[in-house]
Amino acid sequence: MSIIKRTFFLFLLATLPVVAQQNITLDKIWKGYFRTQGMDELHAMKNTNQYTVLNRDWNAGTAQIDLYDFATLNKVSTLINSEDHSDLKSIDSYTFSPDEKKILIATNSQYIFRHSFVADYFVYDIATKSLTKLGDEPIQEPTFSADNAKIACAYQNNLYVYDLASKKVAQITNDGKKNAIINGITDWVYEEEFAFVRAYDWNATGDKIAFIRFDETEVPEFTMEMYNQGLYPNPYTFKYPKAGEKNSKVSLHIYDVKTDATKKINLGDFNAYYIPRIQWANDAQTLSVQLLNRHQNNLNLVFVDANTGTTTGILNEKDDAYIDITDNLTFLEDNSFIWTSEQDGYNHIYHYASTGKLKKQVTSGNWEVTAYYGYDKNSKNIFYQSVENGSINRDVYRISIKGKNKTRLTPQTGTNKATFSPKFDYFINTFSNSTTPTNYTLNRAKNGEQVKVIVDNKALAKGLEAYNLPQKEFTVITTPNGDKLNAWMIKPANFNATKKYPVFMYQYSGPGSQEVSNTWHSYNDYWFMMLAQQGYIVACVDGRGTGFKGADFKKVTYKELGKYEVEDQIAAAKIIGNYDYVDASRIGIFGWSYGGFMSSNCLLKGNDVFKMAIAVAPVTNWRFYDTVYTERYMQTPQENASGYDENSPINHVSKLKGAYLLVHGSADDNVHLQNTMLMVEALVQANKQFDWAIYPDKNHGIYGGATRLQLYTKMTNFIKEKL
Numbered sequence: 001m002s003i004i005k006r007t008f009f010l011f012l013l014a015t016l017p018v019v020a021q022q023n024i025t026l027d028k029i030w031k032g033y034f035r036t037q038g039m040d041e042l043h044a045m046k047n048t049n050q051y052t053v054l055n056r057d058w059n060a061g062t063a064q065i066d067l068y069d070f071a072t073l074n075k076v077s078t079l080i081n082s083e084d085h086s087d088l089k090s091i092d093s094y095t096f097s098p099d100e101k102k103i104l105i106a107t108n109s110q111y112i113f114r115h116s117f118v119a120d121y122f123v124y125d126i127a128t129k130s131l132t133k134l135g136d137e138p139i140q141e142p143t144f145s146a147d148n149a150k151i152a153c154a155y156q157n158n159l160y161v162y163d164l165a166s167k168k169v170a171q172i173t174n175d176g177k178k179n180a181i182i183n184g185i186t187d188w189v190y191e192e193e194f195a196f197v198r199a200y201d202w203n204a205t206g207d208k209i210a211f212i213r214f215d216e217t218e219v220p221e222f223t224m225e226m227y228n229q230g231l232y233p234n235p236y237t238f239k240y241p242k243a244g245e246k247n248s249k250v251s252l253h254i255y256d257v258k259t260d261a262t263k264k265i266n267l268g269d270f271n272a273y274y275i276p277r278i279q280w281a282n283d284a285q286t287l288s289v290q291l292l293n294r295h296q297n298n299l300n301l302v303f304v305d306a307n308t309g310t311t312t313g314i315l316n317e318k319d320d321a322y323i324d325i326t327d328n329l330t331f332l333e334d335n336s337f338i339w340t341s342e343q344d345g346y347n348h349i350y351h352y353a354s355t356g357k358l359k360k361q362v363t364s365g366n367w368e369v370t371a372y373y374g375y376d377k378n379s380k381n382i383f384y385q386s387v388e389n390g391s392i393n394r395d396v397y398r399i400s401i402k403g404k405n406k407t408r409l410t411p412q413t414g415t416n417k418a419t420f421s422p423k424f425d426y427f428i429n430t431f432s433n434s435t436t437p438t439n440y441t442l443n444r445a446k447n448g449e450q451v452k453v454i455v456d457n458k459a460l461a462k463g464l465e466a467y468n469l470p471q472k473e474f475t476v477i478t479t480p481n482g483d484k485l486n487a488w489m490i491k492p493a494n495f496n497a498t499k500k501y502p503v504f505m506y507q508y509s510g511p512g513s514q515e516v517s518n519t520w521h522s523y524n525d526y527w528f529m530m531l532a533q534q535g536y537i538v539a540c541v542d543g544r545g546t547g548f549k550g551a552d553f554k555k556v557t558y559k560e561l562g563k564y565e566v567e568d569q570i571a572a573a574k575i576i577g578n579y580d581y582v583d584a585s586r587i588g589i590f591g592w593s594y595g596g597f598m599s600s601n602c603l604l605k606g607n608d609v610f611k612m613a614i615a616v617a618p619v620t621n622w623r624f625y626d627t628v629y630t631e632r633y634m635q636t637p638q639e640n641a642s643g644y645d646e647n648s649p650i651n652h653v654s655k656l657k658g659a660y661l662l663v664h665g666s667a668d669d670n671v672h673l674q675n676t677m678l679m680v681e682a683l684v685q686a687n688k689q690f691d692w693a694i695y696p697d698k699n700h701g702i703y704g705g706a707t708r709l710q711l712y713t714k715m716t717n718f719i720k721e722k723l
Contacts, residue, residue, distance in 0.1 A: 024530035063091040145206035193628035204284040243630040314356035321558040328372035376424035409448030432520035486516040502586035510594035512547035543568030562647030570606040600649035612659035659722035665698030
């Protein structure tokens with residue numbers, strides 16, 4: 001290059017605009033600067049090859065349900081716009097009637113616990129555009145009957161049926177009472193741990209309703225003080241069965257709409273301690289029921305004849321540790337059924353005859369099926385999601401019901417999730433990975449071919465370029481005992497391998513969980529990247545007990561929660577501490593809920609490894625937690641006292657050396673404030689110094705208003721001061 005050309009080139013560089021690297025801030029994170037665009041309340045229609053999306057105008061406070069064509073992605077129509085109906089302040093969620101001519105719309109939703117809520121409901125007739133409010137008071141879990149003529153719902157622990165034509169209401173149950181009897185709605189522990197609220201189901205002809213009745217009279221009560229703004233706090237009391245205590249007595253009932261009669265089903269031939277699922281078969285008079293013993297290691301699938309009440313055992317599974325409930329039970333036209341189970345050591349798909357005889361194990365291999373999407377009766381293909389392409393990834397597959405012609409439908413490596421059209425000819429794929437923001441595309445179900453992009457979030461990706469974000473580096477850490485643990489690490493963008501960096505570790509570690517996954521950033525990820533911009537290395541390790549690597553890897557922690565998981569975090573921290581670019585004297589750890597239990601134990605048992613820990617909403621003794629979750633993994637305290645006590649952080653406070661920040665919400669109905677209060681008392685009596693923060697009237701999520709911003713500011717300052 002000549003001197004003249006070189007001089008001119010340097011002049012051009014000097015005159016180009018300089019774009020300074022922007023820094024992530026907590027304010028930007030919690031004000032939603034980095035939020036992705038999505039497809040809210042995406043529903044695939046069942047009767048037409050179309051789908052609906054709830055599109056909201058947050059500024060105007062309005063929402064509309066829009067109908068789209070699967071094949072073209074073209075908008076067909078707006079089914080309803082809240083702006084056109086003065087009574088409809090907003091649309092929180094919606095469901096269609098079976099014939100898809102009416103919509104049940106929830107508004108003014110008020111949450112009770114994590115999943116449960118009451119709301120004002122309206123029935124919208126698409127053809128006439130008429131909107132009718134369902135009752136005068138907020139109700140729970142309304143659903144259409146199969147014949148489209150009626151709606152069942154729950155109100156104040158009783159079940160009702162509303163006739164759409166006559167507008168008459170029939171009360172099915174009369175004994176519902178707060179903190180005593182619940183009909184058709186789950187109690188607290190079922191909602192939280194079996195993850196469902198609606199404990200009733202219409203049959204295929206709309207003439208019968210099966211429901212579970214909960215008698216929680218003998219369940220111990222728990223009371224939280226709600227401070228609000230009043231002169232005196234208000235006590236909030238609810239039934240909460242702690243490990244080893246009494247659960248609700250559950251019973252199964254079938255209501256006959258035509259005769260207005262209810263029949264109690266005798267399940268005495270089976271161990272029906274828990275009834276975690278009920279579901280009608282295609283045969284309208286056959287009800288399937290999943291039953292579990294208290295240890296949750298003996299599962300029965302039972303068919304009930306709705307006319308006679310006769311019960312027939314169809315399937316039985318036993319496990320040395322525990323069995324996870326499946327939501328994938330699908331009845332085919334001949335009443336054979338699809339079932340998922342980890343009976344061979346990995347979660348796979350099985351096809352059973354209606355008698356319970358195994359017809360075919362459809363999928364197999366040392367990998368897990370992570371979602372079941374459905375069965376196409378025309379092509380006789382099953383569609384599912386799995387981790388066959390690595391346990392941190394998710395892909396969508398097609399396979400014949402005979403277990404042949406398996407085809408991977410998603411070529412991009414990362415996290416893929418499908419919503420199929422009713423004909424199973426198309427699917428909307430939701431894809432992301434650690435470098436690609438969530439995007440939505442239309443794909444062909446035959447071969448996965450991408451037809452069209454729906455939402456790409458390219459604007460977000462472009463905007464993030466100014467931040468020069470550090471990337472997650474995925475790896476596998478091998479511990480001294482030979483266990484291979486998935487991990488990721490985020491290094492500062494200006495990383496210098498000759499320097500020594502402090503390390504901040506994050507984990508959750510609960511049974512079957514996963515934090516090391518190849519997916520787009522969460523709110524926490526942006527926080528971690530902010531810390532990386534400020535000179536910290538952030539790392540995450542999924543130890544033994546976590547999911548999607550087979551039953552043996554997951555269930556090794558059985559009866560000893562907090563033993564092997566803590567050993568793995570300490571081992572991983574020591575390995576990371578030996579890296580040339582890590583300051584082994586400056587390693588911290590953070591976790592929330594189960595992760596808080598873990599970070600507390602790591603700081604105490606690994607006091608020669610960890611300099612500091614943050615524990616948010618931690619369990620500090622499993623004796624304080626609920627029956628269903630705790631006993632699934634630990635049995636009862638009466639049976640396994642040492643398992644409870646040897647890994648309780650409360651019993652190891654004398655080992656505290658590092659800096660410890662303890663955080664809890666006072667209205668945490670899940671992990672009670674009791675956990676933190678008794679941990680604090682133990683620390684005080686051991687004369688240990690620590691920091692703590694209590695958030696008034698905040699639940700397990702600790703959010704609302706500026707709460708998250710204040711909390712993450714506190715945690716960031718603690719890290720800067722102590723690490």
